[in-house]
Amino acid sequence: MQILESIVIGAGQAGLSTSFHLKRLGIDHVVLDANTAPGGAWQHRWDALTMNDVHGVAELPGSTSPARDTKRANAVVPASFADYERTHDLPVIRPVHVDSVSDDDGMLVVHAGEREWRTRTVVNATGTWTQPFLPHYPGMETFIGEQLHTVDYPGPEHFRGKRVLVVGGGASAVQFLGALAPITETLWVTRREPVWRDDDFTPEAGAAAVALVEQRVAQGLPPQSVVGVTGLMLRRQEREAERLGAYAGRRPMFQRIEPDGVRWADGSFEPVDVILWATGFRPAIAHLAPLHLRSAAGGIQLDRNGRGTTAVKDPRVQLVGYGPSASTIGANRAGRSAAKGVQRALSATAVGRLSD
Numbered sequence: 001m002q003i004l005e006s007i008v009i010g011a012g013q014a015g016l017s018t019s020f021h022l023k024r025l026g027i028d029h030v031v032l033d034a035n036t037a038p039g040g041a042w043q044h045r046w047d048a049l050t051m052n053d054v055h056g057v058a059e060l061p062g063s064t065s066p067a068r069d070t071k072r073a074n075a076v077v078p079a080s081f082a083d084y085e086r087t088h089d090l091p092v093i094r095p096v097h098v099d100s101v102s103d104d105d106g107m108l109v110v111h112a113g114e115r116e117w118r119t120r121t122v123v124n125a126t127g128t129w130t131q132p133f134l135p136h137y138p139g140m141e142t143f144i145g146e147q148l149h150t151v152d153y154p155g156p157e158h159f160r161g162k163r164v165l166v167v168g169g170g171a172s173a174v175q176f177l178g179a180l181a182p183i184t185e186t187l188w189v190t191r192r193e194p195v196w197r198d199d200d201f202t203p204e205a206g207a208a209a210v211a212l213v214e215q216r217v218a219q220g221l222p223p224q225s226v227v228g229v230t231g232l233m234l235r236r237q238e239r240e241a242e243r244l245g246a247y248a249g250r251r252p253m254f255q256r257i258e259p260d261g262v263r264w265a266d267g268s269f270e271p272v273d274v275i276l277w278a279t280g281f282r283p284a285i286a287h288l289a290p291l292h293l294r295s296a297a298g299g300i301q302l303d304r305n306g307r308g309t310t311a312v313k314d315p316r317v318q319l320v321g322y323g324p325s326a327s328t329i330g331a332n333r334a335g336r337s338a339a340k341g342v343q344r345a346l347s348a349t350a351v352g353r354l355s356d
Contacts (some may be wrong), residue, residue, distance in 0.1 A: 001121065002117045002118070003107065003108060004028055004029055004030060004117060004119040004120070004121055005027045005028045005029060005121065005317065005320075005342070005346055006022055006027055006028070006029035006119060006120065006121040006122070006124075006189035006342045006346075007029060007030055007031075007032060007108075007110050007117055007122050007123070007125045008022070008029060008030070008031040008032070008125055009031075009032050009059075009093070009098050009101075009123070009124050009125060009126055009183070009287075010031075010032075010033065010034075010040070010123065010124070010125035010127060010321070011031050011032075011033035011038065011040060011085075011092050011125075012040025012041055012042075012043075012081075012125060012127050012321065013040060013060065013081075013125070013127035013166060013321070013331045013332065014125040014320035014321035014325065014326070014331035014334055014335055015033070015040070015123070015320070015321075015335075016031075016060055016081060016084055016085065016090060016330075016341055017060055017061055017320070017332045017334070017335025017336070018045065018123050018320055018332060018334075018335040018338045019031050019088075019090045019092070020060065020061050020062065020088055020319075020335065020338075021061065021089065021334075021335050021336045021338070021339030022123075022339045022342060023089075023340075024339075025339055025340075025343055027061040027146055027339070027342060027343065027346070029119075029268065029342075030092075030093055030117070030258075031090060031092040031093065032093055032094075032096040032098055032110065032112065033092055033093070033094040033095065033096060034051075034094070034095055034096060034097045034098070034102070034126075034176050035094060035095060036094060036095045037082070037094070038078055038081040038082035038085055038092070039074075039077060039078025039079075039081050039082070040077075040078075040081065040127070040128055040129075041129035042073060042074055042077035042078055042081070043074055043077075043078045044074070044129065044151070045073055045074045046074070046153050046154060046155045047072055047155055047232070048076065048155035048156055048157070048179070048345070049072070049073045049074065049155075050066065050069070050070045050071060050072060050073060050080075050311050051066060051069050051070070051071055051073050051076055051341075052067050052069060052070055052237075052271065053073070053175070054073050055204065055235065059332070060081075060332060061086050061120075061332060061335065061336070062088065062135050063080075063084055063149045066080050066265055067282055068092070073298070074227070075336065086157060088275065089109055090325050092222065096112045097112055097113070098110055098111070098112050098126075098193065098253070098287050099112055099113065099286075099287060100287045100290050100335075101109045101288055101290060101291060102290040102291070103163075103290070103291060104118070106318075107119070107120070108120065108121070108122050108227055108291075108316060110122065119307065120316065120345070120346060121316045121317070121318070121342045121345045121346060122316065122317050122318070122347055123309075123317075123318040123319075123320060123338045123342065124285065124288060124317065124318065124319045124320070125320045125321050125331075126132055126283075126284040126287075126321070127283075127284060127321045128281035128282060128284060128321075129281060129284075130280050130284045131135035131147045131153065131282040131284045132151040132229060132279075132280075132281050133149065133277060133279050133280050133281055133282050134149055135222075135256050135273040135277075135279055137253075137254070137256060138255075138256040138257065139256045139257040139258055140257045141259050142257065143258070143259060143260075143275065144233065144259045144260060145260065145272065145274055146162075146273070146274045146275070147274075147275045147277065148274065148275075148276050148277065149170050149276075149277045149278075149279070150176075150276075150277070150278050150279075150280075150281075151281075152199065153176070153276070155184075156179040156180055156183060157184045159180055159183070159184050159274060159276075160183050160184050161184060162184055162185075162273040162274050163185045163186075163187070163271065163272045163273045163274070164180055164184060164185070164187070164273065164274045164275075164276055165186075165189065165190070165262065165269070165270070165272040165274065165275045165276065166180070166186060166276045166278055167187070167189050167190070167253075167275060167276065167277050167278060167279060168277065168278030168279045168280065169190035169191065169192060169194050169232075169277060170189065170278060170280060171232065172188070172278040172280075173188065174232055174234065174238060174247070175238070175279035176242050176249065176278055177238070177246045178234075178235070178237055178238030178240075178241045178246070179237075179241075180241075181240070181241035181244045181246035182240050182241060182244065183277070183288075184242075186246055186248045187249070187251065187270060187272065188246065188249065188251070189251050189252065189253055189254060189277070190253070191252070191253050191356075193250075194232055194247075194250060195232065196232050196233070196252060197232065197233045199304065213323050213324040214305065214307050214324045215242075215305075216273070216321070217299060217300070217301065217302045217304045217323035217324065218297065218301065218302065218307075219264050219295075219297060219299075219301070220294075220295025220296070220297040220298075220299050220312075221295075221297045221298065221299045222282075222283075222297075222299040223283065223299060223324075226269075230350070234247070237356055242350045252264075254270075257275070260306070262273075285300065285319075286323075286338055288300075288317070290315065291313075291317065292309050292316055293314060293317060295311050295313075299323075300313075300319060300324065301313065301320070302319065302322075303341075306338060307324065308336050308341065308343075309322075309325065309337045309338040309339045309341055315341070315344070315345050315348070316349075318337075318338035318341045318342060319337055319338075320334040320337075321334065321340045325337075
């Protein structure tokens with residue numbers, strides 16, 4: 001069986017960036033993508049999300065970013081990724097759902113159903129979209145209305161005429177309220193008081209936010225998203241919802257869910273038709289479990305005080321789109337860092353083989 005120098009798992013922005021840099025370094029590799037078509041998680045987002053609505057899509061190395069306009073993001077970005085794969089002749093294989101990565105006498109084995117690949121290094125670029133986080137609250141199984149997570153969001157028109165409870169204190173919740181409040185009745189609940197930014201989001205502020213995430217992964221803690229530590233800001237398209245009071249009436253979390261609504265600790269009840277869980281995602285890294293990369297703190301510790309991409313417990317493994325690189329800009333930078341990390345690991349392996 002052929003032994004590859006590297007395998008990239010995932011063909012989203014971080015995976016494509018990594019593949020680009022691996023190819024430039026002359027490193028023999030393939031990219032395994034679970035999707036049937038290019039586009040990463042972008043192809044699964046709702047039709048109403050336009051390029052004007054997204055936080056921004058940084059350009060992949062050697063290319064330009066898609067234009068900000070009213071076209072659907074779930075069409076524009078996948079088309080851009082597909083063109084990028086063709087232009088740079090990246091070795092993407094799809095669809096391949098990776099079940100696990102194990103170690104066989106010093107060789108990494110990537111298992112996908114009945115297929116397997118053997119490799120000297122692995123770059124994990126699986127992101128978070130496939131791991132939505134849904135907290136459990138008493139009585140949620142009795143609710144007779146709809147319960148949807150961000151990953152299931154069908155667009156605002158689906159909710160017209162329904163009373164929607166939005167749960168979550170992040171950017172997605174703010175965006176959902178911005179889209180829904182002008183067309184239907186909304187309520188907003190969060191576990192903690194939302195933190196709003198009233199200053200410009202400067203490059204210095206962005207660097208400070210990334211540094212907070214880096215500190216967590218440097219300690220082996222589960223990462224927080226970069227967006228989650230920057231604070232919340234309203235964009236132009238959310239100002240109408242603000243005028244309607246959608247953000248001013250935020251309430252703390254309810255105590256339990258009942259068939260037709262939610263009840264708070266003080267006994268008060270609120271009838272709702274839909275509960276929209278904007279409660280985020282977790283890193284999709286379960287397939288790496290056989291390698292025992294997690295620290296006692298529950299996360300995967302990365303090198304260079306959390307600024308790198310190399311797993312401290314196993315330098316053969318790189319993680320991109322994880323922790324501080326879980327943004328489009330961070331993913332691009334991480335791709336180059338991961339390719340260099342693969343190069344270092346291969347050099348170390350070669351030296352070890354020569355010394356045996």
